[in-house]
Amino acid sequence: MSVSSGVPILDLPVGRPRDPDEFIRAAMAWHFGPETGSPFWLRRAATLGFDPRADVKTVDDLALFPNVTDELRDVAARDLIPQGFGPSTPVVGVFESGGTTGAPKRVPLLQHWADQNADFLGAELDAAGVPRDVDWLMLCPTGPHMVGNLVGRVIQARGGIAYSVDFDPRWVKRLAGAERPDEVSAYVAHLLEQSRHVLRGQRIGGVMSTPPLLEAFATDDELTELVGDWVKGIMWGGAHMNEDTRALLRGEVWPGIPLLGVYGSTMIAGGAPERVGTGPDDPCVFDPQTPFTTFRVIDPDTGMPVAYGERGQVVMNHVSASFLLPNNLERDTAVRVEPPAGAVGDSVGEVGPLPTFGEHTVIEGVY
Structure with missing residues (x-):
């Protein structure tokens, strides 16, 4: 429609x-x-x-x-x-933030923006060399979380079927915050086992997941082999991936498989994909969908932009017909990077979480 x-x-x-x-x-x-x-x-x-x-x-x-x-x-x-x-515009759903910094925030996702976003991210996957008409394993939050819905739409629009393994990131964060590592490990093992069933039984050509879970895949010989044998593209997001892990996954664990990161937030109703065409030793840079989503990297004490190449706190804007949320100070820091030609605002590199945000300790868990 x-x-x-x-x-x-x-x-x-x-x-x-x-x-x-x-x-x-x-x-x-x-x-x-x-x-x-x-x-x-x-x-x-x-x-x-x-x-x-x-x-x-x-x-x-x-x-x-x-x-x-x-x-x-x-x-x-x-x-x-x-x-x-009008009174009956299609609303895909009401989605919530991860609850990392307190009670979740809620955003309605309208069909108008969901379609625009799916077109954009699908084009980015094309540019990264990820083939169309393949089926995907989505090992990421669904339910009240936006990422599963948005990625599922992209997969469908590109001719694929999405197989979903759900998880509750809030529960994992609660376990991690309570210093219950054995229970976190058991939950991750539960997620891997469900993923194993899908990868064994279906011809999966793409995987969408988070850095901690992709790292867990890489320590499991069978899962590493299943991904290496069949998968033609990997998309990651939700948590941060350091440069060493990215280099290891790209160069040694799954060489030759396109690995595309997306730096996203429910508050911008989508994400900024990793810049395509960078070399194996180049840092990961994310370019937002300007002018719909734009970033500023600022000194939090002054509110002024830091110089290119310097680290600051990320401010995000979302401006579309469907939704308006400007000037949102995020819980992340990043290095300010010049945007591509024709874009506005900042691109960001070497993104990482603040240890605390407001009165809350930032816990990523597996998402």
């Missing part, structure tokens, strides 16, 4: 070139128009101290917004849906 906002520049496929400033102005008119904006943002507009339709004209101007991310723990998801889509 094709869904349209009726605003051409907002409806174009994600990869189609467009003027980023024109896009931002159109998005502000949409999200803060009395007939098209969401109840949440129309209420919030009265508290901003500026007029987004007049004052937010560029990606850099998104920094004017306060960080409202914590409000998504309690706001009604329906209040985040733009009224311009």
Whole structure:
């Protein structure tokens, strides 16, 4: 089912070139128009101290917004849906953050953005050399977590069938936080056993999982062999992968199999894929889907951008017809990298978690 906002520049496929400033102005008119904006943002507009339709004209101007991310723990998801889509726009689901930094935040995923995102990520897999028309094992969270739904849509759009092994990242984080490593290990073994059944019985051409679970695969001779014999592409995300692990998986464990990382967040309703075409010794760099999703890498003490090549804290923006969440200070640090030609904002490299965020210890677990 094709869904349209009726605003051409907002409806174009994600990869189609467009003027980023024109896009931002159109998005502000949409999200803060009395007939098209969401109840949440129309209420919030009265508290901003500026007029987004007049004052937010560029990606850099998104920094004017306060960080409202914590409000998504309690706001009604329906209040985040733009009224311009009408009363019956298809909603794929309401998805939650991982709960790493407290009670989960909730984001409605509209069909409009789900289709745009699937087109973009599918094109990135094509560019990475991952073939179409292959079936995938998805060893990643589903249920209230967005990643399984988004990846499943990409697989289906590229002609494949998705076989899913579900897990609960919150439970693993709770076990890790309570210092119960034996139970974490038993849970990981349970996930590997379910994956083994799929890989033994089905012709799997792609695997989507997280770095800790791919590392666990690599210590299991049978699973390593099954992946090496049949799989034509591996996509990873959800947790961070250090450069040594990435080099080992690419060069020694599964040489010749494309390995594509995605740095994602529920708060941007998707992810930034790993830059394709880098050499085996180059660091992993993630390029967001600008101008829909953009990053800034800042000094958290001053709020100012760090220099290229320096490490700072990541700020994420999501701006689409379906959803608006600007100026979200993430729980990650990264090295600021120049974006590709024609993109806006920053790309990021060497991403890693902060040890604490707010009052919470950051625990990644297996996702």
